[in-house]
Amino acid sequence: MAFKVNCGKQIAVTLLGWGVALWVFFPIFWMFLTGFKSEVQAVSTPPQLFFKPTLSSYAEVFERANYWHFTINTVLVSVIATGVALALAVPAAYSMAFMPSKRTRSTLLWMLSTRMLPSVGVLVPIYLLARNAHLLDTVLGLAIVDMLTNLPIVIWMLFTFFREVPAPILEAGRMDGASRWQEMTMVLLPLALPGIASTALLSLILCWNEAFWSLNLTSSNAAPLTAFIASFSSPEGLFFGKLSAASTLAVAPILVFGWFSQKQLVRGLTFGAVK
Amino acid sequence: MATLELKNLRKTYLTEEIIKGVSLSIEDREFVVFVGPSGCGKSTLLRMIAGLEDISNGDLLIDGQRVNDIEPGHRGLAMVFQSYALYPHMNVYKNMEFGLKLAGMPEAERREKITAVAKTLQLETYLHHKPGQLSGGQRQRVAIGRAIVRNPKVFLFDEPLSNLDAALRGQMRVELASLHRKLGATTIYVTHDQVEAMTMADKIVVLQKGVVEQVGSPLELYHHPRNMFVAKFIGSPPMNFLPATLIGREHSSSIIEFASGSSMHVPVYSSAVAEGSKVTVGIRPEHIEVVEAGEGSGKVEVVERLGALTLLHIRLANGQLIVVQTDGSDTSEIDSRVGLHLPSEHCHIFAEDGLAFEALNRHPLAA
Ligand SMILES: Nc1ncnc2c1ncn2[C@@H]1O[C@H](COP(=O)(O)OP(=O)(O)OP(=O)(O)O)[C@@H](O)[C@H]1O
């Protein structure tokens, strides 16, 4: 009896899992298909699932914009923002995880609360700061803003991963004569590597997909892929074929990267749970 | 090689004082054991010596030099943790090498040292295993090996054997003792295992609530506990305590009387306490004799036969339950009535504040 109930529950959970996965995946799948349709097919009703694929949208996208320029900007912004965020967050999370003070808890919550603020609320001050620092439309400027927006999440994630590392192991390092720096780099980092990797991956993805600041702080020189997509949603009317082709091109690299590192990501995200 | 001096050490967390002024001298080559109930501050005190906790107040001297502000790695100490705390990402060899490498020891010398220590601890075949692939006992050996290779002035152990099963614990205890004899390094060892404390220590420090209750050799604590806390804490099963009244003195012996009316002469000085005051008589289970008719009597409630010896739980007339240890061939039955004799030379007397009356004669092994 118990077996049957269990079995039924398992089937339900499996179906639910598939349902959610398809639900999430469908828009990406549809975008991918639409990229290979002509503009007429793209907007036809009823929507067509089977059609004769064409590369015309892609051809036009490549003709109209320099895809590689945007890609390089995105890669640079994502990598710089993630690298700097990690460099700042590792020591911060280390001190919060292993030398907590009375205020550690509230500091963490406060940092997270800054993420709840709508970005547009600080658009004007940030814009003016960037302008005065001559960082408008520069890769560095966008990287700094992306880094700062992601820093709270990066610190939080690292903090939770570091907390899984037993303190006596670090203390053993200190007894062995390691300085704080050596303790962090030679003992803590190797142990928390899966967690650090998934944190880095998450930060990369967030930077890659960041659109609000990209659109507001860059125009041409430092415009990343999100601006590339936006340039195909013109006010004269939407061209869904080209928009889909551009979007596919924009998300393809991070999708492929994410696919290859998903094992690492899952391991990192469930670090504490499975152990 | 190394002496330690603790001068009125104090530790305060937030507002709570955990270590309340501990002073202690540790001689070169001495094996000192900290014991005490859970939460009394043994680990905290050890970690203060190690440098893993700040010292809120007082001085810590190693070889006469104040080390309060010296980093743990530079105090010349090595510590073995209860959880072993091996580096999980390094194999056994690298675990032992880590400290030597940081100290800048040349490769050849490192190899030589590690090989020698691995041999002493029978770890040679495991040098390339990761800690996760080792059994608890082997991990413990690696942790000890990691401490030994650094050739420290002082070894610190925090309940190193408590995660091992009973048989292995017994074996490791003997190994550690012989290792200490061989290396002759000053050692501080935290435990709450009676047997470890009694067998390994040159000197036991009994702590309670951050205060040192007594410092002495194992047999000194056993035969001459300074107060009721130490009397109860050292020895297993613990000492029995019976209420009585001090009724007089004779040739510097004290005469006490139990509520039952029987009285006895006990060879302890009682000059500090007025006649007629309430006292507590303490006597260990192994010192009470079961006889046909003695000063007291009671009914046997529980009989525990451990093979070599027997523990009788006896209900006295006043309702108190005491434990008596007899030999393994004892034939006492549950519900039988037995007479009890308390040899006066084994009786301890404690004043109302818990302090023991000084014995007329010191025990020969506890001079
Ligand atoms: N970081 C800390 N912050 C606040 N209080 C602490 C901290 N560490 C220890 N304590 C307190 O200090 C007291 C002594 O702790 P300690 O670990 O030294 O006890 P112990 O004698 O080693 O006990 P056990 O035998 O259980 O290991 C405890 O009451 C504990 O709650």
Ligand SMILES: [Mg+2]
């Ligand atoms: Mg402890």
